Amino acid sequence: MSLTMAILMLVGMWLSVAAAMLWGVLRIVRRHSHHHRPPLVPAKPQPVRRPRRPAGVH
Template sequence: MSLTMAILVLVGMWLSVAAAMLWGVLRIVRRHSHPHHLPPQAVAKAPPVRRARRHAGAH
């Protein structure tokens, strides 16, 4: 493999990693964002999730 091909492969790999990280950050931001364009009455708050309690030592 020539030096030019090695550099192009490294740049391509860097771009793919950067794009994957950007996609992940945007996905997290979109999931945790609050709709500011809606009035507070229109935003329905989800009920809290109730989970079964686990006692210490119980399997």
């Protein structure tokens, strides 16, 4: 095996490992990004309910 061929194989292996690691990281990021959705806003806000006071009490 010539020196040029060995260097090209090392570079090719390095590129394949780097691509596999990038693919794995992007896969993990895409999987975990779906869980962080903003909370849904209710269509109509509910009125504030105050406790009732008995009649005659001020």
